[in-house]
Amino acid sequence: MTKYKLEYIWLDGYTPVPNLRGKTQIKEFDVFPSLEDLPLWGFDGSSTKQAEGHSSDCVLKPVAVYPDGARTNGAIVMCEVLLPDGSPHPSNGRATILDDPGAWFGFEQEYFFYKNGRPLGFPEAGYPPPQGPYYTGVGYRNVGDVARKMVEEHLDLCLYAGINHEGINAEVAKGQWEFQIFGKGSKKAADEMWVARYLLLRLTEKYGVDIEFHCKPLGDTDWNGSGMHCNFSTTYLRETGGKEYFEKLMKAFEENREEHIAVYGPDNHMRLTGKHETASIHEFSYGIADRGASIRVPHSFIKNDYKGYLEDRRPNSQGDPYQIASRVLKTIASVPTGSSVSAAA
Numbered sequence: 426m427t428k429y430k431l432e433y434i435w436l437d438g439y440t441p442v443p444n445l446r447g448k449t450q451i452k453e454f455d456v457f458p459s460l461e462d463l464p465l466w467g468f469d470g471s472s473t474k475q476a477e478g479h480s481s482d483c484v485l486k487p488v489a490v491y492p493d494g495a496r497t498n499g500a501i502v503m504c505e506v507l508l509p510d511g512s513p514h515p516s517n518g519r520a521t522i523l524d525d526p527g528a529w530f531g532f533e534q535e536y537f538f539y540k541n542g543r544p545l546g547f548p549e550a551g552y553p554p555p556q557g558p559y560y561t562g563v564g565y566r567n568v569g570d571v572a573r574k575m576v577e578e579h580l581d582l583c584l585y586a587g588i589n590h591e592g593i594n595a596e597v598a599k600g601q602w603e604f605q606i607f608g609k610g611s612k613k614a615a616d617e618m619w620v621a622r623y624l625l626l627r628l629t630e631k632y633g634v635d636i637e638f639h640c641k642p643l644g645d646t647d648w649n650g651s652g653m654h655c656n657f658s659t660t661y662l663r664e665t666g667g668k669e670y671f672e673k674l675m676k677a678f679e680e681n682r683e684e685h686i687a688v689y690g691p692d693n694h695m696r697l698t699g700k701h702e703t704a705s706i707h708e709f710s711y712g713i714a715d716r717g718a719s720i721r722v723p724h725s726f727i728k729n730d731y732k733g734y735l736e737d738r739r740p741n742s743q744g745d746p747y748q749i750a751s752r753v754l755k756t757i758a759s760v761p762t763g764s765s766v767s768a769a770a
């Protein structure tokens with residue numbers, strides 16, 4: 426038997442966006458535990474805005490388990506929060522995602538490294554040279570001397586955990602980076618995004634560096650904000666699609682614009698200005714290969730007779746991927762698939 430360090434992690438009840446929380450319990454197993462081996466656990470919800478002091482127990486229900494490369498015999502256990510009666514806690518966004526194994530999501534997480542209250546690499550006063558060379562850049566002048574080390578270590582931790590990490594790139598602003606995660610199944614990419622965020626936050630503790638997930642940390646300047654583009658497809662979109670269905674789907678997205686914006690991350694009006702490769706927050710638009718549209722339709726989608734995936738560019742870096750996936754699938758589910766004119770005759 427081996428003693429495993431199980432880090433149970435969950436999302437707290439803070440709004441508009443939850444924070445990650447985690448605590449460790451030690452359990453003995455013969456081999457690395459699978460989900461079925463992991464017991465429910467609990468925590469004091471009165472300290473996480475999830476309960477009142479007089480009745481403060483909340484339940485942690487394991488939903489996914491990952492090897493933890495930073496600890497000997499470690500595991501990260503992603504959990505949903507339940508009420509004592511076993512029903513989902515109101516803060517549990519994951520429980521609101523429609524189950525659909527055919528739904529695929531790809532999230533592109535942008536973020537800033539921050540140190541001493543400013544982006545890593547910014548001088549104490551004023552600004553570094555304007556953006557231009559930083560995106561996908563190389564060299565000390567562009568990326569400094571520690572960002573790449575953290576990014577690479579994070580990548581290794583994600584791969585070790587079995588997260589379907591797809592890549593990294595230095596972003597447009599100095600100190601800004603991106604990574605992408607793709608998953609098949611309506612909850613998989615969102616689970617892995619939260620675990621990847623956890624690994625990144627924990628990693629940077631030892632560097633004395635913070636992660637700034639806010640979508641526009643430098644305010645109304647010529648420095649880019651951070652998004653978390655949501656690429657999505659369903660079995661129907663990939664295999665049947667068609668122009669008529671696509672147009673109905675875009676109409677549903679337009680009609681639900683406010684519901685989408687409500688869960689696409691706080692302060693998005695600061696980022697979705699129509700500048701810096703964004704669309705205005707007040708209008709819904711789509712366009713082929715258009716990075717200034719709400720939804721970008723890849724060239725491949727049109728070439729493939731309106732089949733494939735779409736990119737919603739509005740979700741921001743601070744958005745909760747559970748709430749985003751949940752909303753996207755709700756809107757998709759509101760659009761009837763297939764033709765009502767059957768070939769029965």
Ligand code: ADP
Nearest residue numbers: 529530531532533605606607656657658733734
């Ligand atoms: P860009 O920066 O040009 O928008 P990226 O390569 O950073 O492109 O991101 C594209 C994302 O689209 C990736 O996360 C990828 O996994 C995702 N993606 C590709 N095909 C599909 C699909 N069929 N369904 C959902 N997401 C997809």
Ligand code: MN
Nearest residue numbers: 533603605654
């Ligand atoms: Mn990208």
Ligand code: MN
Nearest residue numbers: 533535596603
């Ligand atoms: Mn990007």
Ligand code: MN
Nearest residue numbers: 533654736738
């Ligand atoms: Mn993108």
